[in-house]
Amino acid sequence: MPSLLSIDALLIAACAWLAVGLAGLAAPRQARFVAATLFPAGAFVGLAVGGVGLFALGGDPQTAVLAIGLPELPFHLRLDSLAAVFALLLGFASAGISLYAAGYFRHQDAGGVPGLLCLQYHLFLASMLMVLLADDAYAFMVAWETMALASFFLVTTDHKHGEIRRAGFLYLLIAHVGALAILLAFGVMTGGSGDYRFAALRAQELSPFWASMAFLLALLGFGAKAGLVPLHVWLPEAHPAAPSPVSALMSGVMLKTAIYGLLRVSFDLAGTPLWWWGVVALAFGLVTAFFGVLNATVQSDMKRLLAWSSIENIGLLAVGIGLALLFHAYRMETLAALALTAVLYHCLAHAGFKSLLFLATGSVLHATKERSLGRLGGLIRRMPWVAWLALVGVIAGAGLPPLSGFVSEWLLLQAFLFSPGLPHAWLNMVVPVAAAVVVLVAALAGFAMVKFHGIVFLGQMREPALQEAHDAGPWEKTGLVWLAFLTLLLGVLPGSLILRLDAATRQLLGAGLAERMSEQGWWMLAPISPERASYEPLVFLGIILLSVWLGRGLVKRLYHGRLRRSPAWDCGYHFQGPRAQDTAEGFSQPIRRIFEPVFRMERHFPSIRDREPYYAVKVEDHFWYWLYVPIARLAARISALVASLQGGRIAVYLMYSFLTLILLILVARP
Amino acid sequence: MSDVPLSAQLINLCAAAILLLAFAMLAQRRVLQLIDLFALQGFALFLSTLIVAVKTGQTHLYFSAALTLALKVAVLPLILRRLVQRLHVKGEVEPLINIPTTMLVGIMLVVVAFNVALPIAQLSATITRGTLGIALATVMLAFLMMITRKKAITQVVGFLAMENGLFLAATSATYGMPMVVELGIALDVLIGVIILGVFFFQIRDQFDSLDIHHLERLKDH
Numbered sequence: 001m002p003s004l005l006s007i008d009a010l011l012i013a014a015c016a017w018l019a020v021g022l023a024g025l026a027a028p029r030q031a032r033f034v035a036a037t038l039f040p041a042g043a044f045v046g047l048a049v050g051g052v053g054l055f056a057l058g059g060d061p062q063t064a065v066l067a068i069g070l071p072e073l074p075f076h077l078r079l080d081s082l083a084a085v086f087a088l089l090l091g092f093a094s095a096g097i098s099l100y101a102a103g104y105f106r107h108q109d110a111g112g113v114p115g116l117l118c119l120q121y122h123l124f125l126a127s128m129l130m131v132l133l134a135d136d137a138y139a140f141m142v143a144w145e146t147m148a149l150a151s152f153f154l155v156t157t158d159h160k161h162g163e164i165r166r167a168g169f170l171y172l173l174i175a176h177v178g179a180l181a182i183l184l185a186f187g188v189m190t191g192g193s194g195d196y197r198f199a200a201l202r203a204q205e206l207s208p209f210w211a212s213m214a215f216l217l218a219l220l221g222f223g224a225k226a227g228l229v230p231l232h233v234w235l236p237e238a239h240p241a242a243p244s245p246v247s248a249l250m251s252g253v254m255l256k257t258a259i260y261g262l263l264r265v266s267f268d269l270a271g272t273p274l275w276w277w278g279v280v281a282l283a284f285g286l287v288t289a290f291f292g293v294l295n296a297t298v299q300s301d302m303k304r305l306l307a308w309s310s311i312e313n314i315g316l317l318a319v320g321i322g323l324a325l326l327f328h329a330y331r332m333e334t335l336a337a338l339a340l341t342a343v344l345y346h347c348l349a350h351a352g353f354k355s356l357l358f359l360a361t362g363s364v365l366h367a368t369k370e371r372s373l374g375r376l377g378g379l380i381r382r383m384p385w386v387a388w389l390a391l392v393g394v395i396a397g398a399g400l401p402p403l404s405g406f407v408s409e410w411l412l413l414q415a416f417l418f419s420p421g422l423p424h425a426w427l428n429m430v431v432p433v434a435a436a437v438v439v440l441v442a443a444l445a446g447f448a449m450v451k452f453h454g455i456v457f458l459g460q461m462r463e464p465a466l467q468e469a470h471d472a473g474p475w476e477k478t479g480l481v482w483l484a485f486l487t488l489l490l491g492v493l494p495g496s497l498i499l500r501l502d503a504a505t506r507q508l509l510g511a512g513l514a515e516r517m518s519e520q521g522w523w524m525l526a527p528i529s530p531e532r533a534s535y536e537p538l539v540f541l542g543i544i545l546l547s548v549w550l551g552r553g554l555v556k557r558l559y560h561g562r563l564r565r566s567p568a569w570d571c572g573y574h575f576q577g578p579r580a581q582d583t584a585e586g587f588s589q590p591i592r593r594i595f596e597p598v599f600r601m602e603r604h605f606p607s608i609r610d611r612e613p614y615y616a617v618k619v620e621d622h623f624w625y626w627l628y629v630p631i632a633r634l635a636a637r638i639s640a641l642v643a644s645l646q647g648g649r650i651a652v653y654l655m656y657s658f659l660t661l662i663l664l665i666l667v668a669r670p
Numbered sequence: 671m672s673d674v675p676l677s678a679q680l681i682n683l684c685a686a687a688i689l690l691l692a693f694a695m696l697a698q699r700r701v702l703q704l705i706d707l708f709a710l711q712g713f714a715l716f717l718s719t720l721i722v723a724v725k726t727g728q729t730h731l732y733f734s735a736a737l738t739l740a741l742k743v744a745v746l747p748l749i750l751r752r753l754v755q756r757l758h759v760k761g762e763v764e765p766l767i768n769i770p771t772t773m774l775v776g777i778m779l780v781v782v783a784f785n786v787a788l789p790i791a792q793l794s795a796t797i798t799r800g801t802l803g804i805a806l807a808t809v810m811l812a813f814l815m816m817i818t819r820k821k822a823i824t825q826v827v828g829f830l831a832m833e834n835g836l837f838l839a840a841t842s843a844t845y846g847m848p849m850v851v852e853l854g855i856a857l858d859v860l861i862g863v864i865i866l867g868v869f870f871f872q873i874r875d876q877f878d879s880l881d882i883h884h885l886e887r888l889k890d891h
Contacts, residue, residue: 650825651766654817661813665786665806 006056007064007079010087010133013052014126016045021122028115035106038118040475042125043098049129050091056084058503063135075142076197078135081503082268085344086132086260092486093252093351094125100359100479101245103472107366112157112243124150124249131257137186137196144182144261148175148225151254154246155238167237174234178224182261185217189269201269211270215277218265219284226258226314229288230623236295239307240371244362247303251310252355256347259317263343266325267508275329275424282322286434289315289441294598296448298588298619300373302361305452306354309397312445313350317343319438320412323419324509326431330423333511338527339415340505341498341513346408348497349396349490353405356393356483357452360386363476364456367469373451373584378461382469385477387457392484394453396491398446402541404490407525409442410535414527444591451587460578492537494525585617592619600625677725684718685801688838689780692811695831696776697769701823705750708827712742715834718801719841730852731841737856738837746830746863753867754823757874767818776811783807801838808835822873826866833859 020042027033056062061080068075079087101121105114127150130143152175156168190196191204206214224231239247266273266281292311299305320343327336363386364379365371380387396403416435420428461467472480490497495517502512513527526534570576592599600620606613645656691711698704716738723731767775787803809832816828833855840852 651817651820654813658810658813658817662782662810666782 005062005064006052006059006084007062007077007133009052010049010079010129011064011066011077013045013049013091014129014133017042017122017126017129020045021119021126024115024118024122026115028113031106031114034114034118035102035104035475039098039102039105039121042122043095043102043479046091046093046095046098046125048091050088050095053084053086053088053091054500057081057088057500059084066139073138075139076135077130077133077139078198079133081507082260082263083132085501085504086256086347087129089256089348089351090125090128090132090253093355093483094249096479096482096486097245097248097252097355097359098479099482100248100362100476103475103479104243104245104362104366106473106475117154117157117243120150120153121246121249124154124254128253128257132260135198137183137190137198137201140261141179141183141186145179147254147257148172148179151246151250155242155250157243157246158241161241164241167234167241171234171238174224174231178221178231181217181221181224183221185214185221185265188214188217189265198264198269204271206271208274212274212277214270215266215273216280218262218270219281222258222262222265223284223318226255226262226318227288227292227311228284228314228318229291229311230627232288232292232311233621233623233628235311236299236304236307236621239310239358240301240303244303244358244365247306248355248358248362251307251358252351255310255314256351259314259321259343259347262318262321263340263508266321267328267340273325273329275326275427278322278324278326278329279427280322281318281325282431282434285315285318285320285322286437287315288312288318290437291315291598293441293444293448294591294595295619295621297444297451297591298599300584301371302364302373302376302452302456303358303371305373305448306357306361309445309448310350310354312441313346313354316409316412316438316441317346317350319434320346320415323412323415323431326419326422326427327415328509332418332421333509334513334528335415335418335421336509337502337505337511337513338411338418340509341501341527342408342411342415344501344504345411345490345494345498346405349404349408349487352483352487352490353393353396353403356480356487357390357397359476359480359483360390360393363472363480364469367471368466370463370466373455375463376456376461376466377459377463377578377581378457379466379469380457382466383457383471385471386480387453389477389480389484390457391453392487394449396487398449399442400446401535402491402537402544404487407491407494407535407537409438411527413438414533417533418528447588447591451584455582455584455587459581462578462581492541494537498525498527585615592617598622677721680721681718681801684714684721685804685838687714688718688808688834689804689811692808692831692835693773693776695827696772696811696815699769701754701821702751704824704827705747705754708750708831709743709747711831711834712738712747715838716743718838722841734837734841734852737852741856741860742830742834745860749863749867750823750827753870757823757870766820772814772818776814779810779814780807783810805835805839808832808838811835822866822870826863830859830863 020038024034024038056079058081061078063079064077066075066077098121105117124147127143127146131140131147134140134143152168152172155171156164158164159168186196186201188210189201189204189206191206191210193200193204195201219228220231227235235251239251242250266277289312292308292313292315296305296308296312299308320339324336324339324343327333327339361371363383364376367383368376368379370376392403396405399405399409413435416431416438419431419435422428422431471477499514499517502514502517506512506514516528517526524530524534524536526532573580592601600622602618602620604614604616606615647653688711691707691714695704695707695711698707716735719731719735719738723729723735783806784803787806791802812828812831812835815831816825819825819828837855
């Protein structure tokens with residue numbers, strides 16, 4: 001019997017997070033104390049959580065029972081390999097974000113009361129950890145709702161703006177709709193036995209109809225939290241509203257808890273999947289990824305751009321889950337393991353690079369007070385640290401080697417290449433088309449990332465005020481460097497981590513990639529066989545570094561001494577200020593043109609007669625008008641009908657009750 | 671009638687008295703007399719509970735009876751009288767519908783209540799099952815009083831009379847509720863009356879009247 005089980009360590013960590021949060025209440029207004037002491041302590045706990053997660057990966061499942069909550073209804077907890085993967089993600093990503101937050105929340109202009117913020121932030125972290133550990137539906141829902149509420153209060157930190165309150169409300173609304181669906185999914189999975197422990201759900205034999213209902217409800221519920229189209233609308237509103245570390249935490253970590261839930265239900269609890277579940281997840285994932293990336297390319301607000309990019313990544317994850325379900329349903333477990341490994345890897349990769357990018361926007365926002373891409377530019381000269389570290393995130397986000405995003409997308413595409421082996425004629429033909437869409441999405445993601453980095457950091461400064469911008473402080477830099485380091489590590493050394501992830505896929509599918517992988521060298525990534533496809537990130541990195549070094553050397557040798565600085569050729573226009581640079585709108589104009597039906601645009605074109613000609617474009621989301629506005633109208637109409645009952649006379653109200661009573665008595669008489 | 675035991679006859683007598691008093695309350699025009707009638711109804715309820723307690727020998731029914739005596743005969747009428755005096759409510763209660771019509775509706779309700787209660791009463795094996803219909807009728811008559819009166823204070827009396835009817839149903843059909851529930855309800859009623867008393871003062875301060883007609887403005891748009 002070991003002296004300290006991993007699950008106990010994680011419980012202690014959750015308590016430590018809560019304690020750090022409560023300590024914030026002791027000195028709620030002292031921003032300096034809260035930021036410089038409590039947030040680093042939270043980061044330390046995060047590192048410990050990540051370490052325990054890594055250690056627990058591949059160990060036997062551990063269980064614990066916490067006698068809190070209602071009497072006779074204790075919390076059942078369990079740490080298995082799947083939970084460990086996400087605990088690893090939560091711990092390491094939150095460590096970087098907390099370090100950054102230690103610098104970010106030092107400034108009073110971050111909004112909100114620092115101590116309260118500290119409590120909500122750490123409660124959020126602790127509840128996410130409990131979501132991962134929960135082993136009965138009751139504990140899961142309590143943790144899930146705590147997570148939703150804590151993040152709601154974090155989103156509405158700056159609640160003095162109506163827009164932010166509105167974003168918070170929208171988030172809360174969709175989170176609750178999702179939670180309701182999840183609750184129903186658990187209810188369906190009990191099969192009427194009334195036993196809500198996950199072990200009982202696992203043992204329950206459901207008919208295909210009810211199993212499918214459970215899966216669809218779970219897809220709806222977790223999809224609402226993750227941001228699957230059409231329940232994605234809260235993401236582009238809530239992320240810009242929240243303070244940047246909170247955006248990073250929500251996008252990088254919280255969305256992954258939804259992926260965790262979906263994996264838990266569809267692979268672990270709901271029994272053997274049917275093949276069409278995979279198709280449904282695949283279809284929703286493709287639509288989400290495509291719609292998300294297209295919207296990301298046309299945004300003019302940097303946080304909104306990243307939020308849409310998160311939607312795209314969630315779409316890719318859903319595609320991977322769909323593919324894994326498809327292979328799993330046809331008992332092609334090795335391929336299912338490949339797709340699932342891609343999903344888990346992409347979760348880790350996205351947690352790293354998207355947190356990094358959101359934090360980078362936080363630094364830009366803090367330094368310039370500006371979120372609109374149209375007023376930024378050239379910041380690499382004033383903020384070199386942030387710019388170069390953001391470049392790491394951008395390359396990973398664009399899915400370019402040798403960083404983390406490439407590995408997971410490459411694995412996903414490898415899984416697609418094996419889909420012709422599926423014993424189903426239609427799927428054989430349709431799934432490769434899906435692979436083509438994924439490739440298109442990856443390319444467009446590259447476009448969005450180039451736009452993000454290019455317009456914010458490169459070129460000339462579009463506003464004179466940007467000259468005042470300053471680089472990030474030491475805490476911020478530490479957090480950013482940590483996340484960039486993780487992104488690089490995930491990109492360069494995928495082999496050893498995939499060998500560890502093997503435990504999670506083996507737990508869910510009974511198969512993994514380890515036997516094949518371990519025959520090869522640790523530097524090489526060849527999931528199925530080296531003859532088919534292999535990727536050596538270190539060799540790739542070496543070649544890149546070598547060619548850069550050679551190129552630089554050659555240029556120095558050839559042009560040495562003949563370097564002169566002079567104005568660039570101005571094509572005959574000598575009115576070339578910073579304003580003449582390509583704008584965010586101009587950059588994405590081709591995309592808006594090509595994919596015009598996807599967007600709902602309001603444009604104003606200048607005419608010859610205008611005294612002050614201007615061009616304006618407003619891109620909106622079709623789903624507002626297709627789905628949400630009709631629902632809102634319907635609700636308003638029904639309420640108006642019901643409101644006519646409200647006459648204002650108490651006697652009439654009493655009469656309603658009285659008549660109802662008599663009616664019920666007469667109807668229910670034996 | 672000789673095969674009906676004496677205790678059952680006494681209980682039926684009390685129940686009949688309660689129903690009669692409910693009708694009397696419906697017909698009563700004066701507020702103070704209304705409160706007296708309410709106290710009297712509480713006393714009849716106390717007697718019937720006591721008889722059931724003696725007959726069945728269940729100790730917790732003695733507590734119930736004592737609680738009824740204390741609250742419904744003594745404390746609540748006292749509070750209500752104080753309120754009437756402090757608020758200077760005029761003696762007359764103003765019904766929305768005239769009293770003869772209300773009485774006719776009440777008779778209809780009693781018929782409905784008895785018809786509904788009949789099959790349920792036959793299922794019950796207790797000695798007091800005949801009173802179930804009366805209890806239901808009392809609840810309905812009290813409800814009717816709440817609907818047809820304008821003064822806030824008569825509505826409170828109606829609310830309390832309704833609770834009397836429920837209590838009668840509880841003792842007659844099941845020999846009383848569990849002690850915890852009964853205590854809870856008794857406390858609720860007491861607190862309810864106190865809160866409503868506070869409300870009366872607020873209403874009067876706002877509108878210079880206790881007529882609930884003034885509350886009709888409490889609605890959207």
